[in-house]
Amino acid sequence: MKSPLAPGIRLITSFSRDSWYRTFILFLTFLFYTAYHLSRKPISIVKSELHRNCSIVIRPADLNVTNNATWCDWEPFDQDNYQTLFGILDNCFLVTYAIGMFFSGIFGERLPLRYYLSVGMLMSGLFTCLFGLGFYWNIHSLWYYACIQVMNGLVQTTGWPAVVACVGNWFGKGKRGFIMGVWNSHTSVGNILGSLIAGVFVDSAWGMSFIVPGLIIASTGILCFFFLVEKPEDVNCTPPQHHSDQDSGEVEPLLQNSPRISNGAISSEPSSEVVEDPTEAISFCGALSIPGVMEFSLCLLFAKLVSYTFLYWLPLYISNVAHFDAKEAGDMSTLFDVGGIVGGIMAGLVSDYTGGRATTCCVMLIGAAPMLFLYNYIGQRSLGTTIAMLLVCGGLVNGPYALITTAVSADLGTHESLRGNSRALSTVTAIIDGTGSVGAALGPLLAGLISPTGWNNVFYMLISADILACLFLSRLVYKEAQGWCGRVPRVRGSVSPTAVFFAAKFGV
Secondary structure, eight states: OOOOOOHHHHHHHTSOHHHHHHHHHHHHHHHHHHHHHHHHSHHHHHHHHHSOOGGGSOOOTTOOOSOTTTTTSOTTTTSTTHHHHHHHHHHHHHHHHHHHHHHHHHHHHHSOHHHHHHHHHHHHHHHHHHHHHHHHTTOOOHHHHHHHHHHHHHHHTTHHHHHHHHHHHHSOSTTHHHHHHHHTTHHHHHHHHHHHHHHHHTTTOTTHHHHHHHHHHHHHHHHHHHHOOOOGGGGTOOOOOOOOTTOOSOOOOSSOOOOEEETTEEEOSOOTTSOSOTTSOOOHHHHHTSTTHHHHHHHHHHHHHHHHHHHHHHHHHHHHHHOOOHHHHHHHHHHHHHHHHHHHHHHHHHHHHHOOHHHHHHHHHHHHHHHHHHHHHHTTSSHHHHHHHHHHHHHHHHHHHHHIIIIIHHHHHTOGGGTTOOTTHHHHHHHHHHHHHHHHHHHHHHHHHHGGGOHHHHHHHHHHHHHHHHHHTHHHHHHHHHHHTTOOOOOTTOOOHHHHHHHHHHOO
16 A cells, blocks of 8 residues: 655645745745845944944043043044934935936846846945945045945845846736735845844944845845746746736737728737837836836835835834833834734735725825824824834835835736836836835935924825825726726727728728
């Protein structure tokens, strides 16, 4: 009698070859972007070490100092305007990242993703390490650290368009929202790991807080070079189904074509001139013309403005309003990220089930506006209220942000109007996230300018940004509602039945 297979072996063999490859690619790209965020986090941890309260620091007996108030600080951040100097470093990275993102997708479409990601991670590791080496080389020039931030901002733009393009190549539209909702938690995982690793070294030698993350992301770059598979076809796996013939979404063609007459009848099918060369990468203007790219890009600008304002200012807000110390406020602020993970997964699930990406984002943004108002007024009354409000606000604010930067970007990069040309995903992702990164740079800057007038005004600014994000999606929400009601609008450029009759009858 033949003995049955062991349970573990039965589990392994239950997965197809395609499933194993898809799982591996999902894990690999998760690891890559975790490393990207891990290498960005140290500067927020090290700031407290670059400018400290020297009155509570034990001074070595053999140290001869001239200023007892700043002897333990790192020049040039020992000055009274140290917050402005830190702001310069932050904006050097964020502004450069926002500008570079628009060009990154263009390069990503024209270069092999494996090489592009590998070089990007190696260069990110180099510049992250160079920032930390300033400690060992005893560098006290603001220009040095600012230039490192500028260069790091540029090379970090290689990550997002490339990993989204790779995941989009492997996963079809069916469960893309849920899969990418889970996968998008790499942002929070990277932030948490970056904080923990930087925190280990920050008190003894803050340079290692940058060098260790730099070596980690450089190592993942080497891993990418040896193991990343860009497309299923490269390993004879089945490509995913990106489109459905009964897709109720908007299928307005990218390039409008005149109706063609074939055998006496008018054909509304796209002509072969739409994509002359399927291997040719799409242009920037062509990607911008894809239906929905403009709306989602502008929506993300304001959604990311809100998210990044919380990222940079939430610990300080909690410390000032709830009177927690710096460490407690930092720990409490991580609940916002935890809520964001849940919100991203829920947004993906709901949008997969309903087929309404824009509607899902809009509903969550509408819900976020009153919740932000409530958090500002009652969120600090008790510990339980603070925890609950942070989780809810994190989910509603980061849910649409996560959905747009992942599933929506992949959907638009494989839009129905691009049949025959799959090389648009990286450019579309870069346009959407690049526009969002403009908001990421503006949000913290506006918060810094507005906060001296009171935290209430900061929250009014955030609520206004949420409302504007909703307004930019209103046309797409209307289209989705028409589809659910069975009133799908005729594709622009399609031909009426009357025209078809006359063409067939008279040969015109």
